[in-house]
Amino acid sequence: MAYTLQEVTIRTNNSEEGTKKIGEIWRDITSGKLPIIFDTAHTFQQGVSPVSKYSNYSSDESGDYDLTIMAVTVDFFQKMETAVSKGLYKKYDETDENGEIGVCTRKAWEKVWLEQKSGNIKRSFAEDYESTVPSEYTKDGKSHCYLYIAIQ
Template identity: 65%
Template sequence: MAYGLNAVTIRTNNTEEGMKKIDEIWQDVISGKLPILYDSNHSFRQGVSPVSRYDHYDNDENGDYDFSILGVTSDFFQEMEKAVNSGTYKKYEESDNNLGLSAKKAWEKVWNEHKTGVIKRAFSRDYESTVPAAYTKDGKAHCYLYIAIG
């Protein structure tokens, strides 16, 4: 019997060591070692997309938090768009030729807006969806952030 996970979670932070932990867990998901995108028999799970979730913050982006990788369906993105429209989340989108750079640009925009008071982050539950260039219509990597505001 094949099985799949809906999520995997680690406790981490934004230090160099914490970022290494995040990279390692992503590698385990992408390789199929953790059955989120693939089931335990290594069959691809159709209709499932990986999304990062950040929650249970100690205080802000400088402390520890839970980092999860979720396997979501298109319903997730529809619900997030509703949350953006209702004003409980703000959506950030960045694209670049490099996946890491698109994510870095998006997060820098969030940190800048928070620091300058443009937004007030809730530090409750944030989401990140990164899409490699191979899966996009424009051939660029995209990063979508959904930041809880309050």
């Protein structure tokens, strides 16, 4: 019998070691070792997208937090767009022309941190979400990173 996980959580931070742990969990998910987007029989789960949830912050982006990789469907993104329209979240959408997921992700987070530092946003550090889409799954051939940052 094949099964899938709905989510998996680790406690980490933005240190070099923490970033390494994040990379390891993503490798386990994309390889199917952790059955989030593939089931245990290595069958891709149609209609499911992996999304990172950042929560349980000990302080701010410099402290520890929980990283949960969740299996979501299109209704998750519809709910997030509603939260953005209500002013509960701010959405960031960054791309990379060369298809490098890491580049567009870094660009998105750097924009958040710059806006935070300049006082343009005030983060609540409640629950933030990140969805990255590799270039082979996009119509424009670019990698995309979508961030939903909880604001006050």
